[in-house]
Amino acid sequence: MYGMDYGKHQVPARYEAGEGCLTTSIRIPVRIVVLVVVLPVRMVQDALVVAGRAVERSLLRPLGRGLSWLSGTLVVAPAGWLYESVLTPLGHALRWLAAAVFVWPWAALWRYVLVPGVRYGLAVPVVWLYGAVLTPLGHGLRWVYRELLVPAGRGIRTAVGRVLTAAFVRPVTGLWRYVLVPLALAAAWLADHLVVRPLGWLYREVLTPFGHGVARLLDRLARGIAAVGAGLWAAVGWLVATLVVAPLRSLYRRVLAPVGREIAAAFGVAWRVAGYISRAVGRAVVRLAWNLVGAPVAWGYRTVCTPVGHFLRDRIWAAARRGAVEAGRAARSALRSARETVRRARHDAWRALVGGAPQPEPREPKGPLARSLGSTTTVPSAAPEPEISPPGVKNAERG
Template identity: 80%
Template sequence: MDYGKHQAPAHYEAGEGCLTTLIRIPVRIVVLAIVLPVRMIWDALVAGARAADRILLRPLGRALSWLLAMLVVTPAVWLYEAVLTPLGHALLWLAAAVFVWPWVALWRYVLVPAVRYGLVVPVVWLYEAVLTPIGHGLRWVYRELLAPVGRGIAAAVGWVLTALFVWPVVGLWRYALVPLALAAAWLAEHLIVRPLAWAYRELLTPLGHGITWLLERLARGIAAVGSGLWAAVVWLVLTLLVAPLGRLYRRVLAPVGREIAAAFGVAWRIAGYISRAVGRAIAWLAWHLIGAPVTWVYRTVCTPVGHFVRDAVWAPAKRAAVEAGRAARAALRTARETVARARRDAWRALVGGPRAPEPREPGSPLARRLGATQQAMTVPSAAPEPEISSRGEKNAERG
């Protein structure tokens, strides 16, 4: 194959070697013997946990949730709605009636009127009728009398203080202290500052430069010696420690680790295949030894017996119970209506009641009249109307 002028050759990777291939199969067999029981136990535990969750834990959880709802939640809700809520409302009303309403009434009908008419109104009257005129008068006295007098006194006192204190201090500063300060500054500059500047420029600066150059050369020499020693130490560590450890890791530890990990992975998968095969065999045996006979018994024996019991025993008993319940409810309803009617009749006979409207002739009174075809019904304990109408009623009807 022609790689071309500028194309690099493919990277060469060394093979595994016959020794690795020879050792790999026994290692995987040993690892399979170790992993297989663990995988079978794991699969058995997983299957048992799923069966327990499906058969035991979920129905048990639903039953416990139903019991909790029936025994705790429903009574708690009823207690809260039927007992605690009315009791809380009553206690709240009682607390408001005992602690809040008296203080509100005291504040609204006692304290507020007392403060308003006993303190605020007199204070406002005192401010408007007494203090305001007095304040206006005092303001006029201050503006017209005290302010001019105070301004004159302040001007006189200011002139006296200026003549006694300000003018002497200004003269002392201008004609005595300023010349002395100028002379002292000239002497300090010529006797102290200029000699010190010359000594720094001509003596200290060259001496500092020489010391700095010497220290720099010394530091460079020490750094060169330290760099050489550090390079030697690094080379020794790399040659005697890092390179052997890296070669050991690349040549021994990494291949051994990869082979062990691959062996465990292959063994785990093979053990899974074996475990599933064993599980299917056990399930086949359980079905043919237990499941199929039980299914045959259920379909052949239990189902016909259950149908016979349902059709011959349960359905007639259920119909009889339903009919008996209906008859009992009808009898109870009839008895309640009879008792209610008897109670109403007894109460009407004892204390009287509103007269029931009866059909009568149009325009005719409730009392019986001569020549009427329908008679009025009488009610016990009710006074009957006269059979003959009075002359006034006849005249009113004619009119």
């Protein structure tokens, strides 16, 4: 709406010749009606778009930045400090405690009790029993089976097989070969001559011709019914196409399609024209608002507020800031002097109450001197020292 770029749009091209008088007669009224209907909608949409952009630029972005900074200051930083300073050491302590209570005792029990017990109490005896007892016993049993039981079993199996063959197999074979097989052949011959051949003759000579005649009759009836149905269906289709489809097709092609096409084109043209009108109205409103409100406010800001602000900043605020800085420096110096005085007084009071370290005092240097300082007596059996004192002694005497 206000300053929006709609791009370059062109009016739809005219339809080709032969579109009819109905299309030409309804085009202009339809476009006028659609423009009247669409214009308020387009202006409301453009106004909402501009208002949304202004709210997003002036309110939502600063609010989002403030909420982000607030969350980072009040939530993320305390949470990070809590995690690094409290939760991490607490987690390490809990892990060490859990390992000391649950892991290390069971690991020690497994390593120093169960593994040696199973190894030396069960595995070693079982291995010795297998190698020293079970393996030789198995080898002996295998030799007995191969050398004694297998030959004896072969002889017993041959004898038992011959007895079973003479007692059961040969009688059953003779019964099958000389009794059951001849009876079965005789029964098959009788069934073939008394049942199969008569039934085959009946099927070939009677049932097959009768079935062929019935099938031919049914095929002729089906073809006649299909021809009648096809004719009826063609007649019904022709009636439907002539009385229903053709009028509907003509109505769609000559009335509905042109009307719908014109309405769609009218909506497109009206939407673009409404955009131009909305942009013009928006520019007029912006210019009117600038001339009535913005220009006076800008002139007042440049003419009145800016000089007053500069005067307050340079003459009053700068002097007040310098005075505040000097006052702060003086206050800090006074506080520093007061702290130093209090510290010295506290130190002196503490030394007076409990005593302090003894202060070193100047004294005579120890050594084999021929004569002590401040006296004229001479130490017996000592060589006389020079009367000139060392530099350290001179300084001690001066002090």
